[in-house]
Amino acid sequence: MFVPNGYQFESEAEKIAFMQRYSFATIITNNDQQIPLATQLPFVIDQHSGKLILSAHFSIANEQAKYIEQHTSLIIFTEPHAYISPTHYTKHESVPTWDYIAVHAYGKASLITDEALKLKALEQMINFYEKGYLAQWNSLTDTFKSRMIKGIVAFELEVTDLQGQKKLSQNKSQAERESIIAHLEKSNNTVEHDLAGYIQKTLNDKAK
Structure with missing residues (x-):
């Protein structure tokens, strides 16, 4: 990723927090002919044993x-x-x-083939995205769950390189950024509201 001076994340922890907040991402992998294949997937982002692990599943x-x-x-x-x-x-x-804000994570994945571990991975995803659904999930028959599990390819990916960029008009004056923030806050698009908050944070951090 090309990251101009002044657009860097402050820390790895900040990148990870961003990924956890905006966890629906695009995974890109070359096939054997070096043709890129891409899929949009929801991810669970976890840290354990000093490693950053992304988990998801394909059809x-x-x-x-x-x-x-x-x-x-x-x-x-x-x-x-x-x-x-x-x-x-x-x-x-x-x-x-x-x-915009973007984080790029690189790594090789490992498939989860054991049915019990696939079930655990699904339950981790449910717990992350809709904890209230767990009770309904737990009431489903083992036969139904097994059928669902057989229809997916679950995987974990250990991140070996993490890059990020925050392009938030840092090269503009405070007055110009305040004008941008005011405009974005009036938008009907909640994503633009989020962006306004990130731009505001750059101003707040600069004032410290």
Whole structure:
């Protein structure tokens, strides 16, 4: 990832917190012909034994699942983002841009083939995304659960390289950024509200 000066994350912990907040990501893996395959998946992001582990699952029919153990995958986490109009800038000679935050995680995956471990991985995902559903899940028959598990390819990926960028108009003046924040906060798009909060944080951190 190309990261210009001033757009870096402050720490690995900040990158991980971002991934956990925006955990629906795109996983990209080359096949044996070096053609990239991509799938959008919800991930569970966990840390244990000093390792950063991403877990998810493909549909068993997804061709990409065949290659994730053989080749390094790239997982892209990329929310929030928004178009930024040059009307917020004081200089007439200005152009539009796009503000965004992105984290790129690299690593090779390991398939989870044991049925009990696949069940555990599914329950971890339920616990992360909708803990209230666990009671209903637990009431389902083992036959139904087994059928669901047979239809997926579950995996864990140990992150070996983690890169990130926060492009939040850091090269603009405080007044210009405040104008951008005010505009984004008026949007009907909640993602743009989130972006406004991140831009505001850059101003707050600068004031410290």
